[in-house]
Structures are given as structure tokens and as C-alpha cells.
Amino acid sequence: MGGSISVSEKSIHEFTVKNSSGKEVDLSVYQGKVLLVVNVASKCGFTESNYTQLTELYRKYKDQGFVILAFPCNQFLNQEPGTSQDAHEFACTRFKAEYPVFQKVRVNGQNTAPIYKFLKSKKPSFLGSRIKWNFTKFLVGKDGQVIDRYGPTVPPLSIEKDIKKALGDAEAFPST
Numbered sequence: 001m002g003g004s005i006s007v008s009e010k011s012i013h014e015f016t017v018k019n020s021s022g023k024e025v026d027l028s029v030y031q032g033k034v035l036l037v038v039n040v041a042s043k044c045g046f047t048e049s050n051y052t053q054l055t056e057l058y059r060k061y062k063d064q065g066f067v068i069l070a071f072p073c074n075q076f077l078n079q080e081p082g083t084s085q086d087a088h089e090f091a092c093t094r095f096k097a098e099y100p101v102f103q104k105v106r107v108n109g110q111n112t113a114p115i116y117k118f119l120k121s122k123k124p125s126f127l128g129s130r131i132k133w134n135f136t137k138f139l140v141g142k143d144g145q146v147i148d149r150y151g152p153t154v155p156p157l158s159i160e161k162d163i164k165k166a167l168g169d170a171e172a173f174p175s176t
Helices: 047-064 084-094 114-122 156-167
Strands: 016-018 024-026 034-040 066-072 137-140 146-150
Touching (some): 034 047, 034 114, 047 066, 114 146, 146 156
Parallel strands (some): 034 066
Antiparallel strands (some): 016 024, 034 137
């Protein structure tokens, strides 16, 4: 049995992370929003489909309070080899990402980013607390609690119904 990771934070809103330029971002700015937290990579077999669908989901639901938080990660076969700014530029240029792309993080191992320790402790997978691969997704409710976890092979569009439910039936709230 692996040891459990102690996490004192009770909500994702208690974390501060760094954007791709290294500036601190207090995640409390996302209180009241539904979040999809994703570890991304630019050179993965899942890159094209995931980034395309993430951009589509974001554009469709951003006006209803949905935000994607992308965290580049180079822990899986060096599939995010550049700098954090390179990863940000790639997502924004190639896939027209308008959502935040943060500084590169580690999602497994001794130097796991605190936000990922939190996410994994709230929704472990069959692998325990480990992230299996790039494009693992965590859906977080307006209250900052993890609702669900989706593996790398789960297409972002396939979780649209869960996003709508977390938003409180987005269909009932047309965008202005």
C-alpha cells in the first residue's frame, strides 16, 4: 500500500499557482466558476484532439462561468520539452486557446505541484494517486471541490454533460 498524501487545503480556491510568465495567480479568482483542470503537452498523441475539443468547450461555456486551467507537464516521455511560455504560445497560436495556460508543473513524484496533490487526493484513480498520462482532466465545481476525474483517453467533448450539470444546466442560462 502506498502512503497517502496529506493535503490541508479544502478547496482548489486556496491555491496560488504561477502563470506561464511566472506571475502568481490566486485561484480564489475562480470562485463560483466551474473548472476543468488539465495537464497538457504539445507533443503527445492526444494533443490535437484534446486541445481542439478543449477550445470548443471553452468557447461554448465560458460565458456561463466555465474555465479551463491548463498545466503543461513534461513528465511523460518529454512531450512538453520547451519552456512554460513555449507551451502557452503553442496552445494559444495553434489551438486558439483563450483559457489560462500556467507554468509547467510536475503531476507525479516527489516534486508534485501542490494543486495536483490536492486534485489527486480528492479523486484517486485505479492507479491510486498517480496521473497516468497527459490530458488527465479534473472537473471542479463552483465551490472548489473536485467533482470527477477523467483519463487521458476520455475526449473533452464526452464530458460536456457533466460540465453542463456542474454549471446548473447551462441551457437554462443563455449567454448574453
